[in-house]
Amino acid sequence: MRRPAGRPGGRLAGRVALVTGAASGIGAATARRLAAEGALVGVADLWAAGARRVAERIRSAGGTACALRCDVSQEAEVKATVSELTASFGPLDVLHSNAACLDRDVYGRDRDLLDLAVEVWDRTMAVNVRGAMLMVKHTVPAMRDGGAIVLTSSVSGLVGATDHAAYGTSKSALTGLVRYVATMYGSRGIRCNAIAPGLVMTDAAREAMPPERLAEKAAERLLPWPAEPDDVAALAAFLVSDEARCVTGQTIVLDSGTTAHRPEHAIRAWERAKLDR
Ligand SMILES: NC(=O)c1ccc[n+]([C@@H]2O[C@H](COP(=O)([O-])OP(=O)(O)OC[C@H]3O[C@@H](n4cnc5c(N)ncnc54)[C@H](O)[C@@H]3O)[C@@H](O)[C@H]2O)c1
Numbered sequence: 001m002r003r004p005a006g007r008p009g010g011r012l013a014g015r016v017a018l019v020t021g022a023a024s025g026i027g028a029a030t031a032r033r034l035a036a037e038g039a040l041v042g043v044a045d046l047w048a049a050g051a052r053r054v055a056e057r058i059r060s061a062g063g064t065a066c067a068l069r070c071d072v073s074q075e076a077e078v079k080a081t082v083s084e085l086t087a088s089f090g091p092l093d094v095l096h097s098n099a100a101c102l103d104r105d106v107y108g109r110d111r112d113l114l115d116l117a118v119e120v121w122d123r124t125m126a127v128n129v130r131g132a133m134l135m136v137k138h139t140v141p142a143m144r145d146g147g148a149i150v151l152t153s154s155v156s157g158l159v160g161a162t163d164h165a166a167y168g169t170s171k172s173a174l175t176g177l178v179r180y181v182a183t184m185y186g187s188r189g190i191r192c193n194a195i196a197p198g199l200v201m202t203d204a205a206r207e208a209m210p211p212e213r214l215a216e217k218a219a220e221r222l223l224p225w226p227a228e229p230d231d232v233a234a235l236a237a238f239l240v241s242d243e244a245r246c247v248t249g250q251t252i253v254l255d256s257g258t259t260a261h262r263p264e265h266a267i268r269a270w271e272r273a274k275l276d277r
Contacts, residue, residue, distance in 0.1 A: 011037045012037040023054055024045075026197070026200055029229035031058065033237050034094065044099075048069035095135060101127035112162075112163070150193055154196055157173075157174060159259055192248060199226050221257055
């Protein structure tokens with residue numbers, strides 16, 4: 001089968017990529033970035049209209065993309081999504097498994113562990129962990145040797161917090177999954193890494209966070225600026241490119257320095273900066 005051409009000349013020219021959770025936020029930014037770098041992109045999401053909108057935006061910018069409706073927690077849907085994408089664009093080169101359950105009635109109810117409803121834990125694990133595993137399970141056989149996988153984890157999977165234990169534990173599991181996938185398929189040249197973002201200023205994060213919470217987050221960082229979705233997309237594009245050909249099995253933190261220090265050190269640095277002004 002003749003592969004449709006992606007944008008010529010880019011770092012990912014002609015590569016076939018699947019991005020999940022791509023209807024909004026980080027996934028949409030990555031889908032757009034991979035397409036801008038020449039990849040042919042499958043924009044997969046549970047939210048079909050959002051995925052169609054992102055795919056249309058990519059096409060109107062001169063890129064190649066198709067929208068795919070998929071619940072990543074359902075094996076039959078994952079299998080069908082991979083088949084549909086490879087039938088349109090050919091064997092896969094790139095997977096960015098990025099979908100996570102951030103719904104108000106799941107993530108929003110993931111508070112104190114002692115009150116946690118079992119269905120909140122189960123849905124979180126089904127989407128965030130089983131979904132990533134199913135994506136790997138069905139994309140690796142459809143991947144050309146030398147393919148690259150990126151999972152979106154979170155700093156919540158690396159440090160503790162007083163809420164969101166189900167979410168944080170699901171993201172910790174991805175750090176393990178990355179190492180297993182990198183080990184199992186490294187001999188085929190397939191690489192697998194994770195990105196662990198801190199706060200990323202998606203539209204949803206901007207809407208959901210009151211100014212006092214944003215100020216708290218700012219005080220935790222070493223850098224004055226939080227990450228934008230495009231910052232995560234840039235790292236994902238690097239990780240799936242040949243420039244990262246020796247990087248595998250890693251979880252790379254992208255958090256403006258939030259977890260790089262003991263908290264009291266940042267607090268002191270911010271206080272000093274206030275006195276100096
Ligand atoms: N925004 C942040 O501050 C931040 C920080 C750390 C990690 N993350 C991670 O980044 C990733 C993207 O999050 P975001 O902030 O862009 O949020 P978002 O809500 O904008 O994007 C998540 C997308 O996943 C989709 N989705 C949810 N359940 C799905 C399912 N079962 N199957 C397929 N798609 C599904 C949603 O429809 C949505 O489009 C997530 O893995 C999240 O945990 C985000």
